[in-house]
Amino acid sequence: MTSDPEAPRVTVRRLLEVPRFRLRLVAGEGGLDRPVRWAHSTELLDPGPYLRGQEIVLTVGSSLRDAEACRIFAGSVKAGRATAIGYGVGDVTPTVPDALCQGCRRLGLPLLEVPPEVPFVSFTEWFAEQVVTDREERYEREETGRLLRMIREGLASAEVLRPRIDEVGLDHGSLLAIAMDVPDEEPPGLLGVDGDTAILIGNEENVWSEPAGIGGPVPLEQLRSTLAECLVALDVARRTGGIVRGSDLATFPALLRRLTPDQLAPFLDQVARPLREYDGEHGTRLVETLRTFLESGGSVGAASRALFVHPNTLRHRLSRIEALTGRNPLRFEDRVALAIAIWAED
Structure with a gap:
């Protein structure tokens, strides 16, 4: 896709699929998904200065008399940021010149063979139709x-x-x-x-x-x-x-997940951080205790069994959590705030 809002959504691959053109890819297979904005026909040996980018450059090869000319032409098209070359056979040569094929392969530039019965003006007409559509x-x-x-x-x-x-x-x-x-x-x-x-x-x-x-x-x-x-x-x-x-x-x-980092920050600063720092300084397991308590649905019995501690030990830890955070794990509303803090910390 090109960033130009007026440009049609066309790639080299799509051009190859347009029935009226009957194009054949002869080089540059790696560029099939590159965007094509417009068609530009020329017989100049150095068309690059006249290109705006993302064109298919159409030529019958009048100026491509030898291998050096083919090399210069392909290089100029590439330098002009065009997407591909369309070579019309039948007027000057019966087939696409080998030197042009080699040059396009070296540059990674798609090269398409245009049948003799397809006029170049049909490309610009088609692109104009696409713009309108x-x-x-x-x-x-x-x-x-x-x-x-x-x-x-x-x-x-x-x-x-x-x-x-x-x-x-x-x-x-x-x-x-x-x-x-x-x-x-x-x-x-x-x-x-x-x-x-x-x-x-x-x-x-x-x-x-x-x-x-x-x-x-x-x-x-x-x-x-x-x-x-x-x-x-x-x-x-x-x-x-x-x-x-x-x-x-x-x-x-x-x-x-709908809470923004700014909305989560108070839970981290006021709840999670004091618990984490206390555990680090005293070798306690308050964060683990709180997480297990929350996962146990706020049940002292279930949480104490999961932690392999006496219920009174668990209650003591919950009291320490309340003292550090100002939130009582045994109250539902405070337990929600504690859960948010633990989730954000994780």
Whole structure:
């Protein structure tokens, strides 16, 4: 992909697949996924100064009379940051010159054979068509993204999307919302783009990039809830990596992952650090004791058995924890704060 928002999403590989061109790759296999922004035809031996980058440079080889000329031409195209060379056979030579093939292989520059019946102007016409098509697709994505945002904010009913959902053939009764980075290609479903976030509405999980957040499934009338859910899940996924589903959000670990470092800092400073420092200075096991106590559901009996200590010994340690942190492990609210601190410390 090129960073130019007006450029079509075209690569050398895609050009090779366009039926009207009937191109054949003769060198530079390693450059198939490089972007091609435009086509530029020339018979200059040194076209580099006239290139803007990411072109396919088309030539019939009028100036490529010997091996040295082929070397200079390929080097100039490479220096001009063009993506590939298209050589039109039939006008000057019946085949692509071997010297040009060798030069392109050495430079890692894709070299394509253009059949005699394919005029160079057809390349610029095709690229112009792609620009228009991509501009229309981009507008549709952004307009869908605007509607999705309005639905999420309660400014529009999900019914405004019914025609678009019908157009792509989705089942209204079970819609998933998938939030991720904007994909390079067009995934199946209804895609809306809002800034650097894409939301794909579909009937099944279809994640094209990670991290991603998945909400739903819900009927069309409940789309607002799954839109909010997928964005919260994406926020968590961007912190932790991978894919986060809406069903993963209603858990204690998921709630903690939504806390920022600034929000976690007081728990670390006021709870975890005093316990860790006390253990280091006195050779105690308060952090281990607290972790075991929390994992035992706040049960003194279960925790003392797991630690192989008398319940009174455990209560003494819990009292020390309270003295150091100001939080009583036997109180539920304080136990939540202690759990957050232990999780953040881990």
